[in-house]
Structures are given as structure tokens and as C-alpha cells.
Amino acid sequence: MTSFTEDMMSRGFAASSRVLALTSVRATGEIARSLNISVESECTHIRRLRLADENPMAIEDVYLPREVLALEDFKLAESLYSQLDRAGHELHRAEQEIQAITLDDEQSRLLGVDPGTAALSVTRVSSSRRGQLIEYARTIYRADRYTFQLAVTRESEK
Template sequence: MAHKYETVAAGIRDTIAASLRPHDALPSERDLMSVYGVSRMTVRQAIAKLVDEGRVYNIHGSGTYVGSTDLFLKTPKLTSFTEDMMSRGFAASSRVLALTSVPATGEIARSLSIPVDSECTHIRRLRLADENPMAIEDVYLPREVLALEDFKLTESLYSQLDRAGHELHRAEQEIQAIALDDEQSRLLGVEPGTAALAVTRVSSSRRGQLIEYARTIYRADRYTFQLAVTRESEK
């Protein structure tokens, strides 16, 4: 049986599809409580689920608004690209651009705490949502984590890591604004010099083992990151 908040979330999705446009305001929490006959907590759980899906966004002190259908919101949760797209109802796919064994350069070696020139599996992919280019991803994994010959093109990388006992638990990310070069622009289907988001990620397991160094370049016109931050009280 579905939770109450899931029923409310489904109802709001239907309302958005039937009568609302991107950036239109949702009904207030009080109105939603009245329409669905539920508590404020249930309404907030439903809204939180829709925020995670990228369907709506909050403006503090103002309200909740319909998200843009052209914009993908990435929350701070550690999820794969496939999981991101599936949660929003899009079919994720990849085009493998390179699959090689390479020596770890200085930055990769430092990030993964392995000796320089250690053998790594390098996977370069064009990531797509409903066959539309979304990102270019370069992933480097120490050979002992995933050997080149063990990588399966038809399976999710994270699923393969989980099965091998290397479940990702934590990641540190750095986000930079860049301008796309000619090759990147061609792959992503935009003009050279177009703005993009370059995300460098280093992921580790629950035991603290460094598993993955990745650099992903996202189309900035279709992808954004949503972060929740708090301010500590002054002593």
C-alpha cells in the first residue's frame, strides 16, 4: 500500500501535467492539506519527494514552484546518472567513447591515494537522457577495484562496483564553470564556447577505500545542482 505522501505527490504530478506551466506556483500547504485531507507533515513529505525528482523547487518565504521541463536538478544525494534520470521519468543511456587501461597521472593518483603511473581503468562516456546529450563523463578506477577486462558495457557501473564489494557511500565534489571546447561542444550538440558545469568527484566506500575519480561535464542549460545549507548559530 502506498504511503499517504506518495498519493499526494502523485496527485500534484497530475495537477502539474494538467494545468500548470514551469515556474507556476503550487497551491499553499494549507490548500493541499484541505484538498487531500492530510497533515502538514504529509504535504511536506510529498513536496520533498517532488523536489528530489526535480519537478518542483522551493523559494524560502515565497512558496513552491513548478520546475522547468528543460532543466534537471541534481540534489546532494550520491546517485548515479542512470538513477537521476530514472527518478525523473527519463530513459538514461550511454555511448562509450573510450575504454582503456591508463597510468594514473599526478592529480588522479593523489585523489585516489595510489602511486603515480598505477594502472587504472578509464571509462569515457557520453551520457544521454531520452537520447539527448546531457554530459560527458570520464571515470578512473584503480585496477584492483575494477579491471578493464571485467567491465561490462551493458551494465550500470555502480551495480558492478556493488557486486564486487565496492559500494560507493560518500563523495566529495568540486563544481566549476567552464566554456566548452570544439570536441565537447560537438558531443553535447551545442555551439563552441557554450557555458557548462565541470564536476570533479572522488568517491569512497563505507570502509573509507577510495574507489572512483570522475570528471563530468554537464550542459549548463539543462542541468543544475540544488544544495541545502545551514548556518551555525553564533556562540
């Protein structure tokens, strides 16, 4: 399980981000279900344009329950995962869902491509070693610049 920065560095890119939004929001149904919190619970929402060698690579929307990281505690200049680690919420496990999408006008503008361009949408729910649900993230990657690399191990039969 790697952060965007670690992923880009492993591919030979310099990773950076542009914060597009940093707000306190109420959890919608999907976010609440995924994080096992009540609908309307307060969450910190971080929307970032993720860059590789200063070129747009992805749009990332992260939602964290307020108890995990309050809006006023988020430090723009510091890695989100470093902040979570320091707060005692080290991410240990994630479930991801990957699907093909086409970009709308706003997504296309942010990523510097034509509307309707194919992209990869990754929804990720991350938890701590204790099993606490920490992060709901949806990241939209440029399909022309990003490939997923997965290592899969077959479990032995019992």
C-alpha cells in the same frame, strides 16, 4: 549520492550511455593524488556520453584503480555502480567540486552545442564505507539542460 541513471530517472528522463572509450591508463598526478595511489598506477578509464531521453546531457570520464575494477572485468551493458557493488566496493561517500567552464571544440561536438558554450564541470571522488577511495570522475554537463540540487544540513554546535 546517486548515479547518473538514478539522477535522470528522478527528473523524469530515460537515461542511457554511449561508451566513447574503455582503456587501461596510467594515473596522472591529479588522479593519483585523489585516489591515494602512485603516479603511473594502472587505472581503468571509462569515457561515456551520457544521454537523457536520447539527447546529450554530459560527458563523463571515470578512473578506477585496477584493483577496484580491471578493464577486462567491466561489462558494457551493466551499470558501473552495480558492478562496483557486486565486487564489494559499494560507494558510500563522495566529495564534489563544481565549476563553470566553457566547452572546447570536441566537447561541443559531443554535446551538440556551439564551441564556447557554458557548461558545468563536476569533479567527484567517491569512497566506500570502509573509506577506500574507489572512483575519480569528471563529468561535464550541459548548463542549459542541467541544474544541481543540493540538500545542506547544518551540524549542531558542540
